[in-house]
Amino acid sequence: MVVVNRHSQVTEDNWTFVEVNNLPTDVPLPQICLSELLHLNERPDVLVPMTDALSQSGLVAETMSLINNHSSRIGVWCATDTSTETLDELLAASKNADSVLLGLDLVLIHVPAFADGRGFSLAMHLRQQGYEGEIRMSGDFGRDQLAYLTRSGVDTFVVAEQELKGDFMSSFDALESAQQGRAASNLPMFR
């Protein structure tokens, strides 16, 4: 698996999932279990479940703070059934000096099926709310959705290496004259 950005480049990437029970079976990035993480000398960039990262108290919150101490950056991942309220909570936490999520760098949205279009709205919502960090997508999206996904605010995509052969990257340029869905001034008649 490799990470491709919206500028059609394969990017260097160090994000690692912290293993949890509800991790989808097909997540494509490296995984690390908690005990390994605590014994590492270096501090990697780790991805944790969004709902865990938002826990305010109890064991989960304590674990989060432990992870925070043993990592460089924390990113969160969620599935497409996440609500906009949860995203709003996330963004509030990313501005909270007491939160492990302060200065959140990455939100990964995992798409369970090609036709599941919720990821488009979740990304657009994050952008409209002013989130400026990276939005990454993994799962069953297709190359024919890349142009719409980047227009909805997604920056990077986790894709299988064999997908990249041929003209995969040209999909980023599909329908380049189409509107972005955000401004009336971008409709053809008003340009």
Added chain:
Amino acid sequence: MYQYNHADQAIVDERVSQFRDQTRRYLTGELPDEQFLPLRLQNGLYIQRHAPMLRIAIPYGLLATYQLRKLAEITRRYDRGYGHFTTRTNIQLNWPKLEEVPDILAELASVQMHAIQTSGNCIRNTTTDPYAGINKDEIEDPRPYCEIIRQWSTFHPEFAFLPRKFKIAVIGTEADRAATQVHDIGLHIVKNDEGEVGFEVLVGGGLGRTPVIGKVIREFLPREHLLSYLDAILRVYNLHGRRDNKYKARIKILVESLGVPAFTKLVEAEWNAHSKDGELTLTEDNFVKAKSYFTEPDYEQIDELASQAELKKQLDGNKDFANWYQQNTVSHKVAGYRGVVISLKAGLVDGKFVPPGDVTDAQMDTLADLADEYSFGEIRATHQQNLVFADVKQSDLYALWEALTAINLARANINTLTDMIVCPGFDYCSLANATTHNIAEQINRKFDQVDYLYDLGKIQLNMSGCMNACAHHHVGDIGILGVDKKGEHWYQISLGGSSGSDAKLGNILGKAVAAEEVADTLQTILDVYVDQRETEETFNDAVNRLGIKPFKEAVYGGR
């Protein structure tokens, strides 16, 4: 009408090359079925019983003559020389070859036409009143708003993979000729007490398995917020609509399950938090620009009295012309002009039944010539599967009628029993449970006395071949639904529906009748009406007053 600029043309051209590549990748096995399916649907391509079906978009039903000629040419070259107009005012080709579809799309793009978002779980063609711009009692012409919505919804990056399809209709009069109350979103142009223009917003109407009349979620939306508010509704639907069951995925189910107040609250919260007053806000300049594409044609100053006198002579001199004038023309805001409805319900032509909504390539060519000569080069498609010449001089009516008669397009049956909305049914559609064309033919053979049909008055008969209700059977004065019983086709009849401003769902008469009994059953129903109606009482009013019972008793008796 709206003229595509370089931006629109670029978009359509880019879409053609995108789909050409997708088709190539599909045919070489690079693109899996489950991904090609939604992609081809969003380019209007279905796989049907015999062949693919290509649905071509006609934005809000408006066509220029050069576009109609191109359609004629395409049906000749790539299909079997005819097209089928739909209730979404689009046109379908029933026999294209999959590998030729990219070429057809390229041909269409040359006249700024396309099949974009005519199918699939995205925002479909916005529809409107076929008499837009010629109504005397219009608050405003809905077409500029339809065009703004078309541009916003075309390739909207966020809303191409919705839980289910999404349909919007806009009207500018109190009378509803676009079935707005059975749309996912219905928009009614209204003015508030200050005289400002805005929209009454209805959400959650729809037919199909679970027919629902739309609910008002906002009584007055100032027009500058049109796009931001639509965006908010669509986002709420995209995130909250059900995706686990396609029969429960339309927005109507979401609105019903949350309840109107809770749904409205979600929309308003989304709108206030994100999009209201944002960059989707339309400006006065935007409206001026949009309206500049829908200016009035160059009407002549007509001496109304002289024109009337001449017309009266023609009407008195020819009963057939008088019937056609009475049934197939409508009033116009400009003195000396009429709107003309061209019936695509020819019924039997030389003993052969013409399916409702079908037009041949030769007819299209002639219609284009006639529209150039008599109606400023413009044709409109209606939700009842007919066509309209919106701006015909009264003094040209007779000549137009003669020309239409020569190509079998002057049947004087608009708003009568034989002006049926009928889906293609089992003969073509792989979803259908029952045939429809044979039943439509049976009805045409039985009810062939025009004076009887005129005496019955306005009756909208809608017939669908399955519960997906493409022909809107729930909202016909008479609705017919084809069902499959152990491999046989049976027909369930309902009465008293309406898609107008008094929109309501019909009541089911009783158990389905056998195919060969449909026309006879209709006769029994109509006899009850004729027998019990009060002076000037329409069929629908009579069903309302009498209830379903007398009809039921007459049809089923003791059975």
